[in-house]
Amino acid sequence: MIVEETLVNELKQLETQAKAFEVLVNTYKERLYWHIRRIVLNHDDTDDVLQNTFIKVYKNIDNFNGDSKLYSWMYRIATNEALTFLKKKSKKLRVSDTELQDKMIDNLQADVYFEGDEIQLKLQKAVATLPEKQKLIFNMKYFEEMKYEEISNILDTSVGGLKASYHLAVKKVESFLKED
Amino acid sequence: MNKNKNTFKTPEGYFEKFSDTLLDKISDLKSGQEETVLPKEGGFTIPDGYFGSLHANIKNRLDEEPSKVIALHGRQKFYYYAAAAVAAIVFLTIGIRTTINETPTFESLAKIEIEDYFESNDLGLSTYEIAEVIPVDNLEISDIIDNLLEDENIIEYLDDSIENFEELNLTDYEY
Structure with missing residues (x-):
């Protein structure tokens, strides 16, 4: 360390x-x-x-x-x-x-x-449809497993705002993946 | 016989810890459900040995950078000034002799040039300033009523303009 x-x-x-x-x-x-x-x-x-x-x-x-x-x-x-x-x-x-x-x-x-397999490619497609900030938040929270406080320091956004944006992003990604 | 007498026992501190245990379990369940839909791995790979050589590559670039600055010697400077002076004289002479027949108009500018200008210059206009220059006559009330805002636009707007998001008293979504 x-x-x-x-x-x-x-x-x-x-x-x-x-x-x-x-x-x-x-x-x-x-x-x-x-x-x-x-x-x-x-x-x-x-x-x-x-x-x-x-x-x-x-x-x-x-x-x-x-x-x-x-x-x-x-x-x-x-x-x-x-x-x-x-x-x-x-x-x-x-x-x-x-x-x-x-x-x-x-x-x-x-x-x-x-x-990546088919589902991983589709996940990338789904993430690509998100607005820029939601995409960043989704990547940092979901893939990088960062804490909201850490993301808040990096993106200069309140923790409450991040939680709401992440929730929206997850919903959108899920509904994109469930299509077809 | 006392029917209400409880003969069962619970582990020590069970009820005190119950809500925390339950919340942990719910959050585990939630993340478990997400994983069935969303894969955690992105599928990206990297060339073999990439991270091992990264520091050396960056160091090489840092070492190379100062050598890119080429000092102009006095003699070269003289040629540059001389060339610039000759070009200026030629340009002025031609410019004075030629009568300008048409002045550039706003319409004659290519749309792409205007877009490029706006993209490459930060005009620093606030929304109030933009509102001042857009004529109200061109706006219809239906422009506002018919275009419903998407959730994400609202969140983005609130993100940028509200300092304390919690004041809005929104439901707290925890993932």
Whole structure:
């Protein structure tokens, strides 16, 4: 278990920075990877966003004032990076956000790094129909099993609001899966 | 014979713990039901050894980045200024001699250019400011009545504008 405060201090000092950054990457890489992957779906895009996230953390560590947990701060950066990445992608392809989501799901079927069965693919389709914020909340609560308090710190939303949004998201996903 | 005399016993603290045990069981049941419908695994995989090489990849990118900055030497700067000056003179000369026949109009702008402008520039308009510039004459009361709000729009609006969600006294859904 790493002591967050010590790690932040080490990241801010030139002589300990390199080693501390390695510890930071190794500690959070998997959690952040899966968080990003559930937003952008494809491995190569996830790799780009994850690397950008860590580079941003490295370059902006001096601006981290400790108001929130380092972990929440990094999650917030990763979320913003992933959403910005998708916005840029839809702009580049000149398609709407919904069309991009459809395209991403279509690509998932041919993705060598997706081995989901029919129901898992349908689940991804169902999640793709959710509005952006509900999608984030659903992924963080359902797949990542995060506590409402943690999600609240990351998304800056009240716990009550999160519970209501999650409830709505689950209902929508369930009814999508029960169709046919 | 006293019919009401209770000969049965319960474990110590049974009733004190009962409500907690029951709630735990209900929540287990609920999550059990969800799992029958929703798979917990996403089906995503990653290339072999990906996480092992991630730190090295990021480090390489960090090491590479400063080298991308190319300093402009004095001589190059001089050429840039000279080229810019020549271009400015040519542009001004042509501009002064040519009479502009038509001024660009709002209609002549491609729709996509306007959309691009709005997308790439944060105009920082509040809803009140937008309401001020949209003429009321163009709105019909049916626009508001016929378009019923979806639950999620209401939740999103409340999320953004209500500080204390609990004040609304909504039913608390716990999953």
